[in-house]
Amino acid sequence: MFTGLIEHMSTISAINDPSSSDSTEGFTFTISDSAPILGDCHIGDSICVNGACLTVTEFDQSSFKVNLAPETLNRTNLGELKIGDKVNCERAMSAHTRLGGHMLQGHVDSAATIISMIQDGDSIRYQFALPTNSTLLPYIIEKGYIAIDGASLTITNVDEKEGSFGIMLISHSQEKLTLTGKKEGDKVNIEVDVVGKYILGSSSKIEGLVERLVEKKLKEKGLI
Numbered sequence: 001m002f003t004g005l006i007e008h009m010s011t012i013s014a015i016n017d018p019s020s021s022d023s024t025e026g027f028t029f030t031i032s033d034s035a036p037i038l039g040d041c042h043i044g045d046s047i048c049v050n051g052a053c054l055t056v057t058e059f060d061q062s063s064f065k066v067n068l069a070p071e072t073l074n075r076t077n078l079g080e081l082k083i084g085d086k087v088n089c090e091r092a093m094s095a096h097t098r099l100g101g102h103m104l105q106g107h108v109d110s111a112a113t114i115i116s117m118i119q120d121g122d123s124i125r126y127q128f129a130l131p132t133n134s135t136l137l138p139y140i141i142e143k144g145y146i147a148i149d150g151a152s153l154t155i156t157n158v159d160e161k162e163g164s165f166g167i168m169l170i171s172h173s174q175e176k177l178t179l180t181g182k183k184e185g186d187k188v189n190i191e192v193d194v195v196g197k198y199i200l201g202s203s204s205k206i207e208g209l210v211e212r213l214v215e216k217k218l219k220e221k222g223l224i
Contacts, residue, residue, distance in 0.1 A: 002048045004101030004145075004152025006088045006176055010034040010049075012081055013063060027073060029054075029081075032063040037091050046106065048090040050178070051150035051189035052076050053106025076108045077187040086178045088150045101152025102145040105194055109136055111187040112148075115164060122171040125156070126179070128188065129164045138200055139192035140165050147191040151177050 014030035031049065038059055045056045047064065052075075054066035073079040081087070093099070112128040119125075128148075130136055137160060140146060144155050146167070153167040174180045179188065218224045 001093050002053070002090050002104040002106055002150070003093050003097060003099055004104050004147050004150065005090065006151050007090045008034065008036045009086045009176070009178060010037075010089045012083055012085045012087060015081070015083060025067075027068045027079075028057075028065055029068065029078075030063055030065050031087060031089070034064055034089065035062045037089055038062070038064060040091075046092045048088075048092075048104070048106045048150045050076070050078060050081075050087045051104075051106065051108050051147055051191055052078060053092075072108075075110065076189045077111045078189075080187065086181065088178050090150060102147075103194055104147050104150070104152065104191055106150075107191060108189040109191050110134055110189075112190050114182055114184050114186050114188065117184060120168065124169045124174065124180075125166060126169060127157075127159075127164055127166045128190070129162065132163070134163065136190070136192055137163060137165075139196040141196070144196070145193045147189075149178055149188050151179070 010031045011033045012029055013032035016025060016028040018026060037047065038061065041056060041059050041064065043056060046053050047056060049066065052072055054068070056064045057067055058065040068078055110131060112130050114126060115129045116127040117124055140155060140158055142155055142158050146153055146155050146165070148167065151173070155165055156168050157166040159165070169179060182188065215224065
């Protein structure tokens with residue numbers, strides 16, 4: 001689990017893409033400039049990279065290596081990254097961590113596209129469009145949470161007709177997140193609030209359970 005409070009921006013220093021090489025180790029990233037988050041690192045630890053929970057397979061004092069499964073590449077924008085690109089990184093939360101953002105699984109639901117960026121005082125308003133076939137809009141509510149490239153942000157508006165939603169990035173966050181370096185048309189990884197997933201995703205199961213309990217009680221009272 002993660003909090004959505006980005007600890008550090010690291011740099012992609014090497015990419016192994018088996019589709020363009022003879023390598024048999026799979027698709028991997030080496031992520032450098034990472035010393036601040038590796039002091040307590042172990043092989044097998046989880047690090048959230050641009051919103052995706054990835055497993056550390058190798059590391060040294062300043063860099064770590066991760067494998068990207070086909071599902072990760074299909075769901076996220078990570079396959080589009082290049083050497084030199086910055087990524088948001090956060091270590092898995094510990095039991096004594098303050099939950100300053102919201103609970104994230106690091107399971108990216110989809111990529112979304114930046115459709116507008118508007119300066120508003122010292123903040124920036126971003127609007128994002130979901131893919132046309134997306135089923136995620138019911139989980140996105142005004143003043144709710146959403147993770148964008150792993151950062152916990154508050155939703156400022158939802159346009160159901162357009163299939164889009166917005167957030168506002170304050171000046172402090174602009175210095176800490178990769179989102180500031182993106183432009184209109186770029187993609188971001190999004191993870192909707194896990195609480196909404198469990199509630200809305202389980203509604204039919206909950207309804208069925210309630211119906212069975214009601215039927216049981218009515219039978220016990222001889223009413224049916």
